[in-house]
Amino acid sequence: MSIRVLLVDDERMVCAHLRTILSAADDIEVVDEAYDGAAAVESVLRHSPDVVLMDLRMPGVDGLTAIGRIAALRSPPAVVALTTFDADHYVLRALRAGAAGFLLKSTPPEDLLELVRVAADGHTVMSAAATRRLVASAAARSLERDRHRARxxxxxxxxxxxxxxxxxxxxxxxxxxxxxxxxxxxxxxxxxxxxxxxxxxxxxxxxxxxxxxx
Known part of the structure; x- marks a missing residue:
């Protein structure tokens, strides 16, 4: 069976780009596109996707809010935060809200396809670039806290x-x-x-x- 994917981004060109990449795979089907967080929740209820690629910064109901609402559903899909912003607090907030992972929009197409498959299998996914930045940021915060504790x-x-x-x-x-x-x-x-x-x-x-x- 194909992996059913919902694309959520307020920029339609981004959705079109993602659809082109994902549609090239025989085992992935894009079932719908949504352009804000509220529409994303409605689409999840209507189409029951396996994976949702969710932009974080959108007008109206943003991606972080939508992730929380979707995670609260009875049988939620895997939601992967997809954004151009890789600041650590967005990573952490998305994961705390219930996201299954975090991918940058600059993720190479072949990596995107594989990570969608990994998310559909129920595993946490994170692009290598985002992971490196998150680990580096956590290390920096730890060093800073140690410095203040010494004080x-x-x-x-x-x-x-x-x-x-x-x-x-x-x-x-x-x-x-x-x-x-x-x-x-x-x-x-x-x-x-x-x-x-x-x-x-x-x-x-x-x-x-x-x-x-x-």
């Missing part, structure tokens, strides 16, 4: 607790109630933290708490 490494346990509260945007009064301290004591801790961490204000300290993973 707070000399804090006492109580100072770390106060810093974490600053990261939540709590006031001195709220921190005092949570940690069972007086407001004056909390004020002293905050002053020492700003001095120790060389932060200009509590907002900078709160941001550091987030960057360090507190």
């Amino acid at each position: 707070i490494g000399d804090l006492t346990e109580r100072e770390t607790e106060v810093l974490a509260c600053l990261g939540e945007g709590l006031s001195n009064a709220q921190i005092a109630r949570r940690l069972h301290l007086s407001e004056a004591t909390v004020k002293g801790y905050v002053s020492r933290l700003l001095d120790k961490l060389d932060c200009a204000n509590r907002t900078q300290a709160g941001l550091l708490a987030h960057e360090a993973g507190l």
Whole structure:
């Protein structure tokens, strides 16, 4: 049986290009095209495709929203995010929304055909270029977080607790109630933290708490 594919992109020329590539394979059939996320969900319900190639940035209902809606269906197809943008947060958001993978629109035709087959078999797919960028970005974030953690490494346990509260945007009064301290004591801790961490204000300290993973 042929692999049934739905193409979703607000640029009709992109859909036409993808259709030309996919139609060249004997085992792949393009069953429909949709030009926004809402139409994509309707087309999935109407045609029951095996694989959906979904653009992420579209007017109206975007691809990320559509992926989430399709993933919530009873028997969802494999949805592969297809975009020209390979920024890591789009990769992660698409995968978290339920995408089976992520491909760049610049993926070579022969790779596209093979990855559609892989997606239809229920496996996660990701183009080599996107994978390299995602891994590199994750490594960079890990190094950055380690650097921030080293910066707070000399804090006492109580100072770390106060810093974490600053990261939540709590006031001195709220921190005092949570940690069972007086407001004056909390004020002293905050002053020492700003001095120790060389932060200009509590907002900078709160941001550091987030960057360090507190």
